[in-house]
Amino acid sequence: MSDGIPTHQPPKPLPYGRQWVDEDDIAAVVEVLKGDWITQGPAVTAFEDAVKAATGAKQAVAVSSGTAALHLAYLAAGLGPGDEIITTPITFAATANAARLCGAEVKFVDINPDTLCLDPNALKRAINKQTKIIAPVDFAGLPCAMNEINAIAKQHGLTVVADAAHSLGATYCGKPVGTLADMTCMSFHPVKSITTGEGGLVTTDNVAFAERMRLLRSHGIRPGKDGYTQGTAAMDNEGGAKNKSSDAAAGWYGEQIDLGLNYRITDLQCALGNSQLKKLGMFVTRRQQIAGRYRDAFRDHPLIDLQHLPESSSSAWHLFVIKLHLEKMRKTRRAVYDELRSQGLGVQVHYIPVHLHPYYRERYQHRRGDLPHAESYYDRCLSLPLFPAMTEDDGDRVIKTVLSVLRD
């Protein structure tokens, strides 16, 4: 209002994604703040247990981010200099970067142009003596062709580390994400299926992998009685065998037995995660409903292509991506992006293909044309707003605005 005259308020911009945090979440965090532990206390284990129950995985290791989850999973699989991972370029850079941080190399292979996930045939062709890990990415929330990928991995003795940053809550052949690979890495960044602010987690059925990740997330130090190895320097200096038993029993005793990091997640974050996890089903259902309306509205549009959803999968709908038929249009993708943004839709582009970032271009002499499906997808993609707290009106507004911008 100005001078008592109502002024037209433009509708609030809709981001492409955002968190849903309610009073229960806030109460759960406040409860931890009032307690004795604010980091690495009981809420961490409770969150890990809740993720195990939700996914059916036998082990869960919660960490400070999805990037940390990938890094620890790769380290647990023994990735190091001289090794290579194979992944897709249609992902966030972290999938590849975490391998480089292990000293390993990254081979990018093309996507299936319909599902937008790693193409198992391209994967088969790329495997070589250096390959140690396959890192499929459940792009936009859609699980990859895991039966094919796991069979290829088995044939070549490789470890599958699934990047499921987008897909917590999705299923493949009736099985939940979290149980479909040797290790599954999740992210709890605010736009993801559930949030802990920053945070991540690895699920696995492999106890040795889980133990190594637990060790490395906290400096490679084994606490308390488990830290007691052989006669170590610390004990020898203090009198050797005489002190062994008393030192090992002491509360302060924890030995560093490997080189680790501080990738710990806090009790505060895990309390939030635990509370969020109770709403995962509702979050994914809301995402599915909104995505269903978008698909109905855009399915037959002559200028729009949609991600193909195989019958065997249900998507967690992290992103709703459209592919524009630019060859039939007068407008560029940039113009469509700018117009939608100016009309309050926070559309995005996911992702610049990772092999075309300057760092990877220089390292592997990549250039345009190397991975044609990924590049063609990138040239014409847009992600539309999609998050559980969107209203029916928000959804209508997205559909109407997209149709009108493509009509002009």
Ligand SMILES: Cc1ncc(COP(=O)(O)O)c(C=O)c1O
């Ligand atoms: C596919 C993918 N992998 C990994 C990550 C890294 O997760 P985080 O941001 O929690 O480190 C992200 C996050 O954006 C992602 O989208």
